[in-house]
Amino acid sequence: MRAVEEVVEDKADPRPVTPAPRRNRADLWAGLNYLALALLVMIQLWRDPNGRVLASNDDDHGVFLFFLAHGERVLFHGDNPFFSDRINVPDGVNMMANTSVLALSLPLAPVTHWFGAGVSVALLLTLGLAGTAFAWYWVLSRHLVTSRVAAWIGGLWCGFAPTMVSHANGHVNFVSQWVLPFIVWQVLRLREPGRHWRGGVILALLVVVQVFINEESLLFTALALGVFVLAYAVMAPARARRDARPLLAGLGVAIAVAGALLAxxxxxxxxxxxxYHGQPFAPDMYATDLASLAGFARQSLAGNAELTRRMSVSGTEDNMFFGPVGLIMIVASVVVLWRSVAARAAAISALVLLIASMGPTLVVFGHRTSVPLPFGLISHVPVIDLVSVTRFAMVPATIAGVLLALATDRLRTFTPRGRRLWQVGLVLALVPLFPKPLPVVEADPLPPFLTQGAWRQYVPADRSLVTVPLPEVTTGRTGVRWSALSGLEYRSPRGYFMGPVNPPSDRTGSWNAPRRFTSDLLWSVREYGRRPALSAGDKARITEDLIFWRAAVVVLIPGSRNEGPLLDTLTSALGEPQQVGGVRLWDVRSLPVPPNE
Structure with a gap:
């Protein structure tokens, strides 16, 4: 195929035909290798997936528990897949405006139903890492390289690069990239004459699946392919003109079909x-540090967490971190492949997305310089303003793996000394990046009040169960986890999700529900341990908020930070609590229920 020929256009030898039995054995071993490594990365969580949370990002771990529980409710209870009324009562949550991973949560709904959302999260993180690696191995081995070893190295890098292992700290959507290699390949194949109908439909279906896994990764892929095509057209205008008609025809079919299905x-x-629109932070808040290109991620074998923190925004965003030898090998791969127009175009695409990931101004080893960067010109463009800037770096990290595989496939054209140097370089690059198991912490067990179903006596179907601390990002993660592991059987106010900060006047994106008097009060008590003297007016506003939330019962989560001041505040507002099923609760079913909108 022409797409293959142009990636490997300077190969001296014809492509050998690998016997099917050997090919199948190689595929099996590659898949088992990737699965074993993924299990090693996630082993700590697998020891108790419903009783442990990922230490580096228990917030996002909790929100994906909710997304998986939502998928279970769609399949087993007939809930709306695109909207949930189980949290953020009474407004609910737009699930399409959140990374609700419906393409993953729905197929795994039986697992969630019978084994719990925690098991589904662990399973998806494990299969996401292994599946992404194997998908790239498959595309590389079938279409781009002749060596199964080269394909295995490429898959290993694409599936287990530091950025992937970092995002495995709770980001189910970002580690599940196994559709993207096939999207890329189908786009390249659209250049083949007579393929625009079939290829366009196949591409559209892949895009639809990816939309219901992670739209952000799809956007990054589209931008990378766009830069690739432009760079390729500049360097090989004659070929680009020849291929433009079938490519555009196929893309037209794909856009029409995907547009109809996704409208x-x-x-x-x-x-x-x-x-909502935009993010709850400035575009330069999460940007890639230039020094991270040659650094080591905290979850790499050679990583040092204290040093990495200077170059990374969080444990889930170590998006570069190739190590010094890894960076040298990537640059060397570009040199080896320099005669290939397609490889040069891929390298340019990686460079452009890398620069975009650095945000509006250059950051070097934690120091924000005054050097302006191009991203500042497009940071407020719609759709672009919905992404976390540093995640653009996931594209060059993946392209690096593809280039490394393509260059390794050229080993037979090297001199004996060159082959030895390349093999030593691969070892020195890959071994320090070997991933360590992700750290976890024990989560508080669900109280008998929930596990034994005592809550059902207090919470009618049209009312909510209010946990304190209120379910919020960072401060109310236990309430989010309780709700998800209970199968979203009861409704609860607030929560951790993306929605408008203060509709309808301000629809800027926020990780929390719109602020209310009671949410601010209880947050302050939990955060600072102060016992406020509540006036009659304060108590009336608390009652007003409980009515708004359609509250049936208020439950104090045992062991919460500043539990004593929280207990005193709730007692002052609502009277003495009851002790039921291991929790203190306040029965407020006597409050009126506002009419449904």
Missing amino acids: YPLWLQFLGKGN
């Missing part, structure tokens, strides 16, 4: 109830 979900996402 309603995307309308809900951008115009439906609970839509």
